[in-house]
Amino acid sequence: MELIQKWKPHLEQEVRSKQLTIEGIKRHIDERRLKDSDREFFTKKLRLFQEQNEMQQRLLWRVETLQWRLSDGLRQLQQMAPPLPLPTGFKEIWGALYATVAGTFNYEVLHSKETKMVGGTQVVIEEHSVTVGHIITALVLFLLGYSLLGKVAHSSVRAAQIRFQLPAARIALLEKLVLYPMILLLALCVLSWVRIPLTVFAYLGGALAIGVGFGAQNLINNFISGIILLFERQVNVGDIVEVDTHTGAITALGSRCSRMRRGDGVEVLIPNSLLLEKNVVNWTLTEPNHRFSFTFTVAYGASIERVMQLVTQALNETPYLLKQPPHCVFFEQFGSDGLIFGVYYWVKLGIEVDPRQPGSDLRFRIDQLFRIEGIHMPFAQRDIHLDSASPVHVHIENEPQNRNPA
Template sequence: MQELLSKPIFSIGENFDVTLSQLLLAILFVIIAALLSHYVAKLITKKVLAKFKLAEDNLVIFKRLIFFVFLGIITVTTLSFFNIPLTAFAFISGAVAIGAGFGAKTVMDNFISGWILMSERPLRINDIIEFEDHLGRVIEVGNRSTMIRRIDGAHMVVPNSSLLQANLINWTLVDPNIRTSVRVGVEYGSDVSKVKEILEKVMKEHESVIDDPEPMVIFEDFADSSLLFELWFWAKVGAVRELRTIRSDIRFKINKEFQEAGIVIAFPQRDLHFKFAEGKGFPVTLSHPGDSSNKDGD
């Protein structure tokens, strides 16, 4: 066994032979270096960089840079310790390059796209985004893919290259404020000035509705069965589901205020008009639920 491990498996130039034991030890130490680099990067990020109160996506960038720097330093040091020149792995690099060219194109695309996403920052961790009709929060931007938690709780794993090439809507790219609206219809004959006053009061009293830009009440339309109003307002949103909660709170408050003010929220209504020709008629049957008897009339 010892003879097998000490037997040269290939030569580098004319003066250096690489044995199987040297190659195996080098690969083992590279693996250990990767694990150690990951631990050191995580430790430095949590214990040192976290004190500077950096954004979470910036911490991820620094963690990756620290990982690759330490990995490179430890790998080169290990190879030098075993007197193995870097050219010993030239054949491995060539094989990896050929494999990447034929079978790992997508992986490399996603890897590079991940770094572009983290550097250009069209999206960041905790951003609320809309991707292919899915609304959710960015949980993690990895080397190959990005994880998005949808509003229904499901997690989407999206390749980085897809995000980079797609038409992406980032609701919180500049700030956490999002504009939304609530519609309500009141019956015809209602005091529209009073309705506007109540709606403005409801928006002003909600703690998540911001004053700048100022909330607006729009008299939208004379609809079929109602006078239609729409509330436009900006809200500071910390989570995707908070937007739905804010709209729900607004509706609860509107319903309560309208009931106290005697304003009726409209519902579909239809007026039926019957016209009879002179001297003609038709039988009409009147019935009441639960009454088995019917009365006929002309």
Template sequence: MLIPLLTTPPVPAGPPADSATGLAYALDTLVRIWRFELMTIEGNPLTVGSLIIFVVVLILGAWLARLLSRGVSSGLVRRFHVNEGPAATIRALLFYLLLAVVFVFSLQIINVPLTIFAVAGGALAIGIGFGSQNVVNNFISGLILLVERPVRVGDIIEVDGLQGIVREIGPRSTRVVTGDNVDVVIPNSAILQANIVNWTLGDDTVRAGVSVGVTYGSPVREVETTLLDAAAAHERILREPPPVVLFEDFGDNALLFRLYFWVRIRRPFERRRVESDLRFDIDDRMRAKGITIAFPQRDVHLDTLKPLDVRLLHPDTPVRKP
């Protein structure tokens, strides 16, 4: 039961004249303020001093909790070679656990029983429900991300056309760094509700591809060999699974081929870099073998009732208008 005390601390009428007694007067005033009762909680007085102690212990405890959680996470990475994603999850969960312990310990120091939250919990829940829906939603979503781990620190994800590396999963939001080194902050609830492509959830091996079209009449088997040779010459392309060339279609302007291959990626730009390298190499190999890469073209057929009258005129010859 909370019993607020509306009385003010008694203050002496004025400081004595001499300095020694003046210092005693100042100390006595500070002690009176320190011991001033703000309210009574189930028979336990809550004074200004105990409130200050609570705040100081809570701040120091939060700092120590963050320091300890980071130390444990770094130790797991160094000694047990734990990946960055699981280490970040352990760090966040350990921090929240230690913070809860510090909060309970701080309440015990100032003699505030935990049973008070049974009464205040209902009012607090109503206030949170109406005034902090987004904050609570994002916090709970962050806990789900840390426990279920559909997205981990270090993963390459794509959400709403944005691709980048997950750098941090916080209590309210997740920080993603794009290939342009731009930090994008995404609310945790948005990540759970959106359709996310996680390129490295299972492993960091992904399939990529390069399309090429050659002119009609080109030796198709030679084209296949050229594409496979280009893939075999690139050091970043995996040998298993092996690259594959598919003759995909007879296009309007070209015979369409596509080279499929597998690479390991650590950053979003790496896959595009490998594809670019292959296009350069394929163009050089096609030129060396005399194979022409097709380009869009149109054939125009004229259907007339009589032969066309075609004349070759000198540039200086005047043109007679019909």
């Protein structure tokens, strides 16, 4: 009831103001010699204001009817049972709190007018007012819509992946391509719904330019870099890359940063700009198969043919080693401590297997086969020569015979 009593005078003032505006437009049409185009413009404007005035009058009539019914209902309730008195202090606190919140919500942040010169007279076509309530409502609606659109984009892209068997590397790109236009459309719809015109941002252009130049420079840079990465597809989800002393698999490409999972399980957040500005080694950009190698030494006297046969057997028995391209064993050279052989094999890099594991299994199998065949891997041996003018005295002491047992 108090709310109706508060807003009814404002509505009555709007009705009177609209009627005065209509009368002014009528006088303007009757008293001036206008061109046909200007007369048509003012006639349409007059018709529009008259329709608005009729709607406001109907709304005022309904408000008065509602006020009368509420007053009648309250009067009947008071006759049936006496009202419960509220503490005077509570009423004052509630009234002050409500007035403060309402005043803050209706505080006008920006006011703009759209005018047009007609017959040498500047006529106000439309007025725009942006309040704190408009801004709060727009933010709440945008956040709710953003959360909903994110789920819609994610579910639709996943459904398309299952339906068309799309690779995982394209999922992030498709999700962003679906989400970003929807966010832009959401922002325009929210601004239109709360009646915040786009022309308002022209007044904030200077402040926004300063904010972007100083506070949001890195954010905008990373955002644009993320879009470039999505379209160029030089770095995809699942790729094993090496950047800025970190090596791991890309698990997500975000709008601001990308997420990498290293071999030790640590997840690293890498700004998208680094993936464009730094030297990035992509191990799986065009070909996931990579060659690894190591050397080993066997003692002199071992059969070279038998050694190569055993190593080839170990290569064939080790899992995760590719058959194509074929692996190979070479007799590299005669070393100072033994015969040096080189082993070369290919492994398909991916998130599911650590590329070091096949190499460890291969070395373990080679050691097993060499132990069975009695082939030794020598350690480094050196001869020491002592150059002395006089004989070197060597004294060897035996352990004492009467040691007490521990």
